[in-house]
Amino acid sequence: MDTIFAEATPPGRGGVSVVRLSGPLARTTLESLAGPLPEPRRTTLRALRDGGDLIDRALVVWFEEGGSFTGEETAELHLHGAPVIANRLSHALLARGLRRAEAGEFSRRAFLNGRMDLAEAEGLADLLSAETEAQRRLAMRAAEGELGEKSDALRVKLIRAGALVEASIDFADEDVPEDVPAEVFALIEGVKNDIRQLLAAYPATERLRQGYEVAIIGPPNAGKSTLLNRIGQREIALVSDIAGTTRDTLELRTDLRGLPVTFLDTAGLRESRDPVEAMGIARARKRAAEADLRIYLSEDGRPVEVQDDEDISLRSKADLGNATGPAISALTGEGVAELLDLVYDRLRVRAADSGLVGHKRQAEALERVLRALEIDNSLAPEFLAESLRHASHALAMMVGRVGAEDYLDEIFSSFCIGK
Numbered sequence: 127m128d129t130i131f132a133e134a135t136p137p138g139r140g141g142v143s144v145v146r147l148s149g150p151l152a153r154t155t156l157e158s159l160a161g162p163l164p165e166p167r168r169t170t171l172r173a174l175r176d177g178g179d180l181i182d183r184a185l186v187v188w189f190e191e192g193g194s195f196t197g198e199e200t201a202e203l204h205l206h207g208a209p210v211i212a213n214r215l216s217h218a219l220l221a222r223g224l225r226r227a228e229a230g231e232f233s234r235r236a237f238l239n240g241r242m243d244l245a246e247a248e249g250l251a252d253l254l255s256a257e258t259e260a261q262r263r264l265a266m267r268a269a270e271g272e273l274g275e276k277s278d279a280l281r282v283k284l285i286r287a288g289a290l291v292e293a294s295i296d297f298a299d300e301d302v303p304e305d306v307p308a309e310v311f312a313l314i315e316g317v318k319n320d321i322r323q324l325l326a327a328y329p330a331t332e333r334l335r336q337g338y339e340v341a342i343i344g345p346p347n348a349g350k351s352t353l354l355n356r357i358g359q360r361e362i363a364l365v366s367d368i369a370g371t372t373r374d375t376l377e378l379r380t381d382l383r384g385l386p387v388t389f390l391d392t393a394g395l396r397e398s399r400d401p402v403e404a405m406g407i408a409r410a411r412k413r414a415a416e417a418d419l420r421i422y423l424s425e426d427g428r429p430v431e432v433q434d435d436e437d438i439s440l441r442s443k444a445d446l447g448n449a450t451g452p453a454i455s456a457l458t459g460e461g462v463a464e465l466l467d468l469v470y471d472r473l474r475v476r477a478a479d480s481g482l483v484g485h486k487r488q489a490e491a492l493e494r495v496l497r498a499l500e501i502d503n504s505l506a507p508e509f510l511a512e513s514l515r516h517a518s519h520a521l522a523m524m525v526g527r528v529g530a531e532d533y534l535d536e537i538f539s540s541f542c543i544g545k
């Protein structure tokens with residue numbers, strides 16, 4: 127096993143730069159640079175020397191095997207935050223046979239050493255990429271291992287059911303087959319119900335994790351781009367009185383009171399003979415159809431093509447006329463705060479339905495568990511036992527207790543270097 131090192135803090139100048147080393151050479155390397163090993167987990171001020179050269183005076187923390195983030199012997203060096211110092215240290219570390227860590231390699235070792243399960247690793251990745259408060263809370267639950275605990279609890283039930291079935295097989299008389307006890311089916315039903323609940327919350331969880339899309343659509347010149355600019359409070363989209371100004375879909379990422387919401391400005395919908403405009407319109411329709419919510423904007427307030435009851439239909443340019451119905455003016459800002467309130471309310475309700483399972487990989491594993499548990503009560507005990515083993519295995523896979531190899535690259539490559 128290589129000993130790896132990386133800057134755990136972003137490169138550049140700053141108050142402190144933290145370099146982490148992990149692996150079998152960490153101990154001797156630290157001793158050679160900083161003298162006798164400090165007490166574990168105690169911050170100690172040390173001179174770091176490479177031969178006669180004083181590299182820096184740094185705070186040093188030593189973690190013993192089993193007591194570090196990776197589970198390996200690990201040292202953390204808190205240097206003065208200047209790239210020249212980290213570079214000088216890297217030079218000394220490379221000379222001692224350490225190598226630079228790859229992206230996510232510390233976390234990957236933490237997983238391989240049983241310091242976190244796969245769902246926790248996914249939660250950690252989500253936490254690092256979270257952009258809003260609601261995403262942070264969701265990711266934090268995952269990173270804290272709630273799904274692993276849930277899955278272990280369900281597995282205990284399946285194992286108990288399996289043991290009861292095995293017992294009924296062992297004691298069965300050749301002529302008088304022992305009945306599988308009713309408790310087995312009760313346990314299986316309980317597990318299936320819990321899994322159905324986890325799966326029911328999956329779409330809401332996945333949407334919150336990825337962030338919501340809200341498409342602004344409507345006929346040309348409705349004022350869609352003006353509204354996007356008003357929401358973003360800057361000139362994102364071109365605005366003109368020429369119908370068909372917007373062609374590409376434009377995105378505005380926002381943090382709507384903790385919810386991750388991307389507003390889409392789209393090409394005005396109409397029959398167009400201009401091939402480029404027609405491409406824009408096709409794209410607008412597609413993005414709008416895929417969005418979580420649509421705002422239909424038009425000067426007469428008549429919705430073009432409502433897709434969903436939750437969608438919002440509004441009349442634009444409220445400053446011009448006095449027609450009835452809900453209206454906004456992107457020009458004066460009238461009604462825009464209320465519109466954002468409405469969008470927030472709609473999405474908040476969906477976010478509230480989120481749960482523990484937010485990744486496709488996890489949902490697919492749970493579906494495998496359910497399939498394995500589609501059991502007919504008349505199934506022979508031998509087959510029943512086999513189904514229970516399958517189900518238990520799929521549950522273990524969900525959190526990477528077994529068969530995680532295929533996913534490791536995908537999960538850990540999304541981490542940054544030093545994590």
Ligand SMILES: Nc1nc2c(ncn2[C@@H]2O[C@H](COP(=O)(O)OP(=O)(O)OP(=O)(O)O)[C@@H](O)[C@H]2O)c(=O)[nH]1
Nearest residue numbers: 346347348349350351352366370371372394456457
């Ligand atoms: N009076 C008034 N004019 C507006 C308002 N919103 C937009 N406009 C004007 O309406 C015209 C069209 O605005 P855009 O924002 O380009 O409309 P659009 O829906 O994006 O148009 P396309 O991209 O061509 O589909 C521009 O001249 C805007 O200044 C409004 O609330 N009040």
Ligand SMILES: [K+]
Nearest residue numbers: 347366368371
């Ligand atoms: K326009």
Ligand SMILES: [Mg+2]
Nearest residue numbers: 350351371372
């Ligand atoms: Mg536009």
